[in-house]
Amino acid sequence: MIQTVIFDMDGVIVDTEPVHRYAYFKQFEEMNVAVTEELYTSFTGNSTRNIFQKLKEKFNLEQDVEDLILRKRSIFNDAFDSKEDLELLEGVENLIKELHENGVQLILASSASKVTIERVFRRFKLHQYFTHLVSGEDFPKSKPHPAIFEHAASLSIAPKESCIVIEDSTNGIKAAKAAGILCVGYNSIHSEAQDLSEADVVINHFNELGFDEVKNIDSKLRNN
Known part of the structure; x- marks a missing residue:
């Protein structure tokens, strides 16, 4: 049983996926990286840290993974708190x-x-x-x-x-x-x-x- x-x-x-999506793509735009729908979908179930580790490797990003995580979290939290529905x-x-x-x-x-x-x-x-x-x-x-x-x-x-x-x-x-x-x-x-x-x-x-x-x-x- x-x-x-x-x-x-x-x-x-x-x-919360729409909020995560908004936060990620706003950050992708800030970072000037082109993440396709196929690539984004492949991240489903991954932690934020793993996603940015993969993106850092794929796009040769200079930013530290921890800094990227903090920025994404900030965008997400602002959007989450303002989303009444x-x-x-x-x-x-x-x-x-x-x-x-x-x-x-x-x-x-x-x-x-x-x-x-x-x-x-x-x-x-x-x-x-x-x-x-x-x-x-x-x-x-x-x-x-x-x-x-x-x-x-x-x-x-x-x-x-x-x-x-x-x-x-x-x-x-x-x-x-x-x-x-x-x-x-x-x-x-x-x-x-x-x-x-x-x-x-x-x-x-x-x-x-x-x-x-x-x-x-x-x-x-x-x-x-």
């Missing part, structure tokens, strides 16, 4: 509350920085539901490397066979599977460019996933 659910954040709990994705709050009320452990494992995670969790009052918040900035390699999910599973009250990950990106799903954890792919309007085919289950809305569906998802998959 599933006892722990590991949530990604961006694209699963809240859609930022909401949790439809149905996810009900799922979080239902799982928590039924004793399921919830862990966040997001590529976002600790500062961004705290901003989101504080704004939407989510701290009370999650036992641990894991940030990708603590790991040298981003998704699809499994390190972040391996660590999240190590914090679980149960063995990883009793955990599932909810992800919306190709890299995130690859990371979950590489960590040996069952994965639910969330097929939202924001994940159209992502390949969810490696997920064990794909949902189109969170109303397809309640406590009853989650707790037995491992046994159902084994019986199929």
Whole structure:
């Protein structure tokens, strides 16, 4: 039986991608680098540090990676604080509350920085539901490397066979599977460019996933 659910954040709990996109492309313009849509999409699931490390190498940038991170974070924070219509994705709050009320452990494992995670969790009052918040900035390699999910599973009250990950990106799903954890792919309007085919289950809305569906998802998959 599933006892722990590991949530990604961006694209699963809240859609901050438009804010991230605005911040990145404003900074790309300041840096005078031409980042294509294809290249930008390939960064999905990567930490900010990994993205700028790749950009520094690709474009032979002189700026220090830490300085680039701080500038991007400043642009993002200004935009985040001024964006009044930022909401949790439809149905996810009900799922979080239902799982928590039924004793399921919830862990966040997001590529976002600790500062961004705290901003989101504080704004939407989510701290009370999650036992641990894991940030990708603590790991040298981003998704699809499994390190972040391996660590999240190590914090679980149960063995990883009793955990599932909810992800919306190709890299995130690859990371979950590489960590040996069952994965639910969330097929939202924001994940159209992502390949969810490696997920064990794909949902189109969170109303397809309640406590009853989650707790037995491992046994159902084994019986199929």
